[in-house]
Amino acid sequence: MPAIVLIGAQWGDEGKGKATDLLGSRVDYVVKFNGGNNAGHTVVVGDEKYALHLLPSGILTDGVVPVIANGVVVDIEVLFHELDALSARGVDVSKLLVSANAHIITQYHRTLDKVTERFLGKRQIGTTGRGIGPAYDDKINRVGIRIQDIFDENILRQKVEGALDQKNHLLVKIYNRRAIGVDEVVNDLLSYADRLRPMVADTGLVLNQALEAGKTVLFEGGQATMLDVDHGTYPFVTSSNATSGGAATGSGVAPNRIDRVIAVVKAYTTRVGAGPFPTELHDESGEFLRSRGFEFGTTTGRPRRTGWYDAPVARYSARINGVTDFVLTKLDVLTGLSTIPVCVAYEVDGRRVEEVPVSQSDFHHAVPIYEEFPGWSEDITGVRIFEDLPQAAQQYVLALEAMSGSRISAVGVGPDREAILVRHDLLG
Numbered sequence: 001m002p003a004i005v006l007i008g009a010q011w012g013d014e015g016k017g018k019a020t021d022l023l024g025s026r027v028d029y030v031v032k033f034n035g036g037n038n039a040g041h042t043v044v045v046g047d048e049k050y051a052l053h054l055l056p057s058g059i060l061t062d063g064v065v066p067v068i069a070n071g072v073v074v075d076i077e078v079l080f081h082e083l084d085a086l087s088a089r090g091v092d093v094s095k096l097l098v099s100a101n102a103h104i105i106t107q108y109h110r111t112l113d114k115v116t117e118r119f120l121g122k123r124q125i126g127t128t129g130r131g132i133g134p135a136y137d138d139k140i141n142r143v144g145i146r147i148q149d150i151f152d153e154n155i156l157r158q159k160v161e162g163a164l165d166q167k168n169h170l171l172v173k174i175y176n177r178r179a180i181g182v183d184e185v186v187n188d189l190l191s192y193a194d195r196l197r198p199m200v201a202d203t204g205l206v207l208n209q210a211l212e213a214g215k216t217v218l219f220e221g222g223q224a225t226m227l228d229v230d231h232g233t234y235p236f237v238t239s240s241n242a243t244s245g246g247a248a249t250g251s252g253v254a255p256n257r258i259d260r261v262i263a264v265v266k267a268y269t270t271r272v273g274a275g276p277f278p279t280e281l282h283d284e285s286g287e288f289l290r291s292r293g294f295e296f297g298t299t300t301g302r303p304r305r306t307g308w309y310d311a312p313v314a315r316y317s318a319r320i321n322g323v324t325d326f327v328l329t330k331l332d333v334l335t336g337l338s339t340i341p342v343c344v345a346y347e348v349d350g351r352r353v354e355e356v357p358v359s360q361s362d363f364h365h366a367v368p369i370y371e372e373f374p375g376w377s378e379d380i381t382g383v384r385i386f387e388d389l390p391q392a393a394q395q396y397v398l399a400l401e402a403m404s405g406s407r408i409s410a411v412g413v414g415p416d417r418e419a420i421l422v423r424h425d426l427l428g
Contacts, residue, residue, distance in 0.1 A: 002259035002427060003217045005244045008224025009263035009317035011233075011271030013297070013304060015329035016264045018043065018412055020057045020220055022327075022420055026427060028215040029065045029207060030058025033250030034240040035222030036073040036105060036132040043417070048089070055082050056220050059093060065210075069203050070101035071240060071250020072222075073135040074147065075110075076192045098196065099203040100148040106160075107188065108167050108180050109134040115175040136239035138163060147200055150189045160185045204252020211257055216427070219247040225263070225317040226271070234360065236275025244321040262426055263323040265314055265404070267331045267396075270304040272297050276364040279307030279343045293333040308370065310343045311403035316356040318405030325426055326404060328397060329412035332419075337375035340396060343368035344403060373399060381414035384421050389413075 004023070008014045020030060020043075037054040050060055054075065059066040068074060083093045109131030116134075138144035143163050149156045160182050168179040207217055223242040226232045231243055240246060248255045268289050271277050281289070286306045289295065295304035317323065334340055346353045346366035357363045376390035383389050389397075389411075401408040409424035 003211055003219065003253060003257045004260045004262060004427070005219045005221065005247045005258055005321075006262045006264065007221035007242060007244055007247075007321055008227075009265040009314055009321075009323070009326065010224055010269055010310070011226045011275075011277070012224040013270055013272065013295070014224065014264040014266050015327075015412055016057070016220065018329060018417075018420065019262060019264045019327045019410070020218065022410060022422075023218060023426060025061065025063075026216060027058065027061075027064055027218045029067055029210055029217040030056040030061075031067040031069050031203075031207065031217060031219045031247075031251055032056040032222060033069045033071045033219050034242055034246045035238060036130065036135070037075050037078045038130050038132045038223075038238065050086070050089075050091075053082060054078050055086075055096070058218065058220070059086065059096065060091060062092070065095045065097060067203050067207065067251075068096070068098045068102060069207075069251040070099040071246060072099070073103045073105050073132055073139070073240075074098065075105040075131065076189070076196065078130075080192070080195065096199050097201045097203055097206060098147060098199045100146065100200050101204075102147050103135055103139045103144045104147060104150070104189065105131040105135045106145065106163075106185055108164065108171075108185065109138070111171065111177065111180070112167065115171070115177060133239045145189070147196070150193045151197065151200075153186070153190060156189060157182065157186050160189075207251060207253050208257075211253070217253070219251060219253075219258075221246065225320060226313060228320075231320050233275045233363065236273060260324045260426070261322050262325045262327060262409075263317055263321055263406070264327045264329060265317070266293075266329050267309060267334055267400075268293070269307045269310050269313070270295050272302055272304050276360070276366075277305055277307060278346060278363070278366045278368045279310050280305050281307050288337075289333060292336075293330055308341045308343055308368070309400060310368070311400065312343065312345065312354065312356050314400070314404035323406040325409040325424065326401070326406055327410045327412070327426075328400065328408050331393065331397070331411055332379075332381050332413045334375065334396075335380060336377055339372045340375050341370040341372050342400065342403070344371045345369045381416075381419055383413055384418075386411065386421055386423050389421075 056066040058064040112134045113131045114129040171177040223238040227238045228242045244261045289306040374392045376392040378390045
């Protein structure tokens with residue numbers, strides 16, 4: 001049975017939770033392999049809407065084992081808040097596994113995230129202020145605290161002391177903030193140990209054993225390709241690898257075990273935070289997409305920047321990730337438009353450029369070259385067969401498929417759980 005990676009193909013918020021839910025009944029494990037609670041999945045089940053931030057969206061599917069793997073940074077307070085909120089709504093969360101090697105977001109990470117972002121002024125990156133970047137900083141600098149450390153008070157105290165030796169100097173002398181006490185941090189983390197212990201496992205071993213036993217494992221990426229720390233619009237990116245390669249390092253499952261890479265892409269484009277966005281709209285069309293698509297951050301509530309579909313970005317994502325299948329979401333949001341522009345290339349310094357420029361400066365100044373497609377006015381939210389879509393909607397999807405570097409295997413036509421039509425089997 002396959003190991004499947006599911007990632008975002010744009011700047012996030014593409015609807016990955018919906019795609020995970022589509023596969024849910026055929027999947028045994030759903031693994032979050034990167035990021036933290038700086039992004040969210042919204043999943044609609046009947047009349048119920050669930051906003052997940054740290055937890056894998058597979059936690060909403062009966063029989064699935066949700067896993068927070070080693071590549072994730074974990075805010076334990078947020079973890080238990082989300083678990084308690086789901087339990088109160090009748091969701092079984094007892095199967096959750098958390099990697100012993102995942103790094104912990106502490107209160108000093110959250111504090112540093114907020115004060116350093118403010119310190120940047122006009123050069124702000126657009127961080128959520130939840131401590132994700134500083135936690136990854138400590139991981140790379142080898143002064144991080146891992147989940148396993150809270151079960152050994154001596155080790156925990158040594159690590160917190162080592163981290164705060166430097167960070168308190170920064171907080172007090174540079175940012176004019178109070179010093180954070182070692183006991184304050186240690187006691188806070190120790191308070192979670194008893195409740196957390198039953199969830200903690202060698203998740204890399206668990207997942208490899210599951211694949212050996214013929215189970216299907218879905219690796220669910222947080223954030224998206226264009227926010228990947230190596231392959232995204234650096235420095236306006238997240239602090240982890242949100243591309244398919246991150247699934248291997250972030251979980252302990254080897255790359256040659258991965259069978260399929262599914263990338264989720266909106267029928268238009270959005271992003272949150274600063275950074276280049278060639279097709280961004282600052283007019284009534286942009287507001288149309290924002291209001292019709294309810295484009296506000298699941299985690300932050302911030303209005304998302306909106307723009308037309310960017311085919312070079314989709315092709316870039318297909319190449320970087322080895323995409324076998326695209327899932328196109330929110331096609332219904334475009335209903336009512338007389339024409340729909342699609343970016344097919346860019347103009348950079350008077351030259352036509354077909355692919356995403358490697359130069360950040362060129363990408364920032366890239367002017368989209370559009371091709372226009374006819375729109376449709378019919379309500380498509382009840383359509384479940386591709387051929388039943390209006391002819392213009394079919395032509396739009398087929399045109400995007402031809403431009404984007406891989407087949408479009410499923411199309412989202414509404415916010416409800418079942419509002420999706422399947423063109424090709426995502427597991428076959």
